[in-house]
Amino acid sequence: VSGDAPDTHLVEVTVNGRRHRLPVPGWRTLSDLLRRDFGLTGTTLGCQEGECGSCTVLVDGQPARSCLTLAVQVADRRVETVESLDADGEPSPLQRAFRAHGALQCGFCTPAFLLLGTALLRQDPAPSATCTRRWLDAALCRCTGYQGIVDAVQAVAAGEITGEQP
Numbered sequence: 001v002s003g004d005a006p007d008t009h010l011v012e013v014t015v016n017g018r019r020h021r022l023p024v025p026g027w028r029t030l031s032d033l034l035r036r037d038f039g040l041t042g043t044t045l046g047c048q049e050g051e052c053g054s055c056t057v058l059v060d061g062q063p064a065r066s067c068l069t070l071a072v073q074v075a076d077r078r079v080e081t082v083e084s085l086d087a088d089g090e091p092s093p094l095q096r097a098f099r100a101h102g103a104l105q106c107g108f109c110t111p112a113f114l115l116l117g118t119a120l121l122r123q124d125p126a127p128s129a130t131c132t133r134r135w136l137d138a139a140l141c142r143c144t145g146y147q148g149i150v151d152a153v154q155a156v157a158a159g160e161i162t163g164e165q166p
């Protein structure tokens, strides 16, 4: 759909449960859309080359690297960022598990790990530790052995920390 300026497209997208309609330049990345247009700075940028995964968000429930995704590609789709996890003011079970298991890393990688874990637990409420580790490979942190993060996901899977959503 054409917008006002050349190469601008009118995009409808659902972000964290709210539907929006806005003009978007064709070259705008999803990470810029989220951070600049929506002020959702929980989506962080590391390499901006598709390597580190710190910019991970969920698109229709699937992890996606927002630095490599164009905003126009999420037209009519559902995007979730880390800000959605405690949208009702309460930390999600996985967020509480991260705290309980010392899984909180820095502000760059933690949002990606939380979203990856959330997506995994929705698809498979009881993933094995091996499967969890493989899944978390999508985000890179050189500062941890990932054990606390794996433990946190496993704690939710084991029902140690409960709630309606992972």
Ligand code: FES
Pocket: 044, 045, 046, 047, 048, 049, 050, 051, 052, 053, 054, 055, 056, 065, 066, 067, 068
């Ligand atoms: S910032 Fe997107 S993969 Fe590194």
Ligand code: FES
Pocket: 105, 106, 107, 108, 109, 110, 140, 141, 142, 143, 144
């Ligand atoms: S990249 Fe965040 S703690 Fe290592």
